[in-house]
Amino acid sequence: MSYEKIKEEFIKSAEAYINAKRQPFEKLSGMELVDAKSHYLDGFQDYIMHLNFTLNALVEEHSISFKTLEEANAFQDFMKPTFGSIAVKFTEGLIE
16 A cells, blocks of 8 residues: 555544534533533643554554564654644644
8 A cells, every 4th residue: 555545644643633522512601612612722741642543553454564663654744744644634623
């Protein structure tokens, strides 16, 4: 499997996580909404752990093996911008 395919699946998983966690916002307003958003933002570390778990699972699922440290570093460099943008997406629209 190509790195691009792993990236696509990684992004889909991250977006599904965000959407699921934000779904209750639609039914809330006022202080309940503020409290829900605050609790959501408190879960940022859990989200980062989810991203790490997902990426590791995708690498394993698709039998990606790195024969050298350079290959592993190249994959890490390839994924780093995506990981960063997906991490920021967690707070998108909630923090000014």
